[in-house]
Amino acid sequence: DTEVTQTPKHLVMGMTNKKSLKCEQHMGHRAMYWYKQKAKKPPELMFVYSYEKLSINESVPSRFSPECPNSSLLNLHLHALQPEDSALYLCASSPAIGGTDTQYFGPGTRLTVL
Amino acid sequence: ELKVEQNPLFLSMQEGKNYTIYCNYSTTSDRLYWYRQDPGKSLESLFVLLSNGAVKQEGRLMASLDTKARLSTLHITAAVHDLSATYFCAVAVYNTDKLIFGTGTRLQVFP
Numbered sequence: 001d002t003e004v005t006q007t008p009k010h011l012v013m014g015m016t017n018k019k020s021l022k023c024e025q026h027m028g029h030r031a032m033y034w035y036k037q038k039a040k041k042p043p044e045l046m047f048v049y050s051y052e053k054l055s056i057n058e059s060v061p062s063r064f065s066p067e068c069p070n071s072s073l074l075n076l077h078l079h080a081l082q083p084e085d086s087a088l089y090l091c092a093s094s095p096a097i098g099g100t101d102t103q104y105f106g107p108g109t110r111l112t113v114l
Numbered sequence: 115e116l117k118v119e120q121n122p123l124f125l126s127m128q129e130g131k132n133y134t135i136y137c138n139y140s141t142t143s144d145r146l147y148w149y150r151q152d153p154g155k156s157l158e159s160l161f162v163l164l165s166n167g168a169v170k171q172e173g174r175l176m177a178s179l180d181t182k183a184r185l186s187t188l189h190i191t192a193a194v195h196d197l198s199a200t201y202f203c204a205v206a207v208y209n210t211d212k213l214i215f216g217t218g219t220r221l222q223v224f225p
Contacts, residue, residue, distance in 0.1 A: 100145055107155070
């Protein structure tokens, strides 16, 4: 199994809603990442988890709350989002922090905030 | 602060032609990656370049790295329509796992 899965594929939410994005990998990778990608722009790093601990937070607003319950699973909890948060949210994993391997990306969740 | 620039931003090329995409970065790094993204899809890893002079080839694509010039190139040989996609280079902030992506090059190959 060499893939990263993400659910849901699409999500529409209001500004007062609470929702969660889920990411899963079964490659034994110990590093997991959340990226945000706006249309026609490059991905931007949001969070990095290493061995289930948060190692990088790119000054992301607190309305985005990451969680890594175990080494295979990464969640992104969303609360009180703004319309400008609408984007493609990509999860990625890599074998380990500090390694030279590529990051493997999931298919993404396309989020629309109304 | 690491900055990554790609050019061109958009490339329209005829099938069978050759072209090169350039990726410049501003500070020392120990890793550079190339990814491909089809419209509405995720990123697919193409190449990992780790050392000065590294060259990797896969099919019609060849990537190289010059760490002294802080420059990587992605060369397309005899383009075919299937290569139409957006190509990103991504440079690792030295000694971290943070990747900074270039602006992307949207490649369109026409008959």
